[in-house]
Amino acid sequence: xxxxxxxxxxxxxxxxxxxxxxxxxxxxxxxxxxxxxxxxxxxxxxxxxxxxxxxxxxxxxxxxxxxxxxxxxxxxxxxxxxxxxxxxxxxxxxxxxxxxxxxxxxxxxxxxxxxxxxxxxxxxxxxxxxxxxxxxxxxxxxxxxxxxxxxxxxxxxxxxxxxxxxxxxxxxxxxxxxxxxxxxxxxxxxxxxxxxxxxxxxxxxxxxxxxxxxxxxxxxxxxxxxxxxxxxxxxxxxxxxxxxxxxxxxxxxxxxxxxxxxxxxxxxxxxxxxxxxxxxxxxxxxxxxxxxxxxxxxxxxxxxxxxxxxxxxxxxxxxxxxxxxxxxxxxxxxxxxxxxxxxxxxxxxxxxxxxxxxxxxxxxxxxxx
Numbered sequence: 135x136x137x138x139x140x141x142x143x144x145x146x147x148x149x150x151x152x153x154x155x156x157x158x159x160x161x162x163x164x165x166x167x168x169x170x171x172x173x174x175x176x177x178x179x180x181x182x183x184x185x186x187x188x189x190x191x192x193x194x195x196x197x198x199x200x201x202x203x204x205x206x207x208x209x210x211x212x213x214x215x216x217x218x219x220x221x222x223x224x225x226x227x228x229x230x231x232x233x234x235x236x237x238x239x240x241x242x243x244x245x246x247x248x249x250x251x252x253x254x255x256x257x258x259x260x261x262x263x264x265x266x267x268x269x270x271x272x273x274x275x276x277x278x279x280x281x282x283x284x285x286x287x288x289x290x291x292x293x294x295x296x297x298x299x300x301x302x303x304x305x306x307x308x309x310x311x312x313x314x315x316x317x318x319x320x321x322x323x324x325x326x327x328x329x330x331x332x333x334x335x336x337x338x339x340x341x342x343x344x345x346x347x348x349x350x351x352x353x354x355x356x357x358x359x360x361x362x363x364x365x366x367x368x369x370x371x372x373x374x375x376x377x378x379x380x381x382x383x384x385x386x387x388x389x390x391x392x393x394x395x396x397x398x399x400x401x402x403x404x405x406x407x408x409x410x411x412x413x414x415x416x417x418x419x420x421x422x423x424x425x426x427x428x429x430x431x432x433x434x435x436x437x438x439x440x441x442x443x444x445x446x447x448x449x450x451x452x453x454x455x456x457x458x459x460x461x462x463x464x465x466x467x468x469x470x471x472x473x474x475x476x477x478x479x480x481x482x483x484x485x486x487x488x489x490x491x492x493x494x495x496x497x498x499x500x501x502x503x
Contacts, residue, residue, distance in 0.1 A: 146198055146493060148191060154236035161215070161232045166194035167243050168210040171496040172202060175211030176267060176443060178248025179255065185214035189390060196411050197440070199489035200433040202496070204462050206444045211243045219250030230255045234262035246443050253277040267443035276446040276455050278439045285319025286456060287438020287463040288385065288407050291430055292324060294467040300428050301405050304328035307381040309403065311335050312388030313362050316409045316436065318353050320385050325349045333379040339363020340376045377401060386413040393418040401427060408432040423480045431482045433489060434466050
């Protein structure tokens with residue numbers, strides 16, 4: 135295949151791209167199983183009105199690399215449901231259950247929560263087909279968003295960045311784009327390390343306070359249905375201005391490609407930890423690198439969620455999961471930063487080289503036809 139599709143259909147996969155639908159409930163969805171060399175494909179189910187096949191393919195590839203970089207015995211996959219995640223609960227349950235039934239035969243893919251879905255959605259999927267991760271605790275799962283696994287991993291990543299001399303967390307000014315399940319927990323764990331949240335945003339707006347936003351109060355406001363931009367602990371500002379806020383550490387934890395060639399020029403942070411999946415284009419990461427901004431890529435920085443999910447899938451405990459998140463993310467961050475510095479390459483290149491080497495090794499143990 136040529137063009138962008140040809141780039142996506144690379145040496146690692148995908149193995150399958152499956153389109154599913156159910157006109158009775160308005161279901162339109164895609165599942166991409168990217169690579170199975172290390173094991174079953176674990177990856178989240180994203181729900182967004184503008185989700186595309188290409189986006190899901192890119193996200194599935196990121197999961198292949200993320201799982202491999204983390205040393206997990208799983209391949210990469212992803213799903214996207216084209217729908218408004220803000221629909222009523224009853225309608226959402228019908229849609230998610232229809233999706234689950236449609237992928238019942240795709241046994242090599244294990245769904246998990248992602249943007250627009252949560253542990254309740256995983257409970258419905260598990261009820262239909264008997265496989266999912268990020269389940270509600272009452273079903274024996276480790277609810278990834280509730281325990282803040284991805285946010286904890288980002289904080290562990292920040293610890294290593296501090297040890298490497300790129301910033302000092304005590305008093306570090308942090309801006310979080312996407313104050314949701316990932317961003318809010320990242321802010322919480324970073325605040326525990328002495329960092330100061332100076333700006334945050336959600337899909338509706340943004341708020342800033344150079345003296346610091348109260349993380350717990352903002353989290354409670356958000357949990358009660360309030361918009362971040364309407365939080366009284368700071369001054370409202372246009373949502374997209376957050377990327378240009380004067381800060382030490384920027385955590386993009388929202389949509390894909392929010393950092394591109396244009397927006398990267400506005401970044402004033404010294405360090406970027408990618409909390410979302412594929413939040414920056416390759417061009418943006420290279421531009422930031424040339425400016426001396428450290429960008430720790432998504433496949434390293436935000437691996438906490440899937441590490442936690444892997445422990446759940448093997449029957450481990452929450453305590454084991456959280457300990458493994460901190461250990462693996464810290465070790466991989468340290469390895470990537472050291473390799474990037476030694477070879478004079480970007481952290482992205484070092485991370486992908488690490489992941490690809492592990493996929494190649496896993497492939498060597500597979501029986502060939």
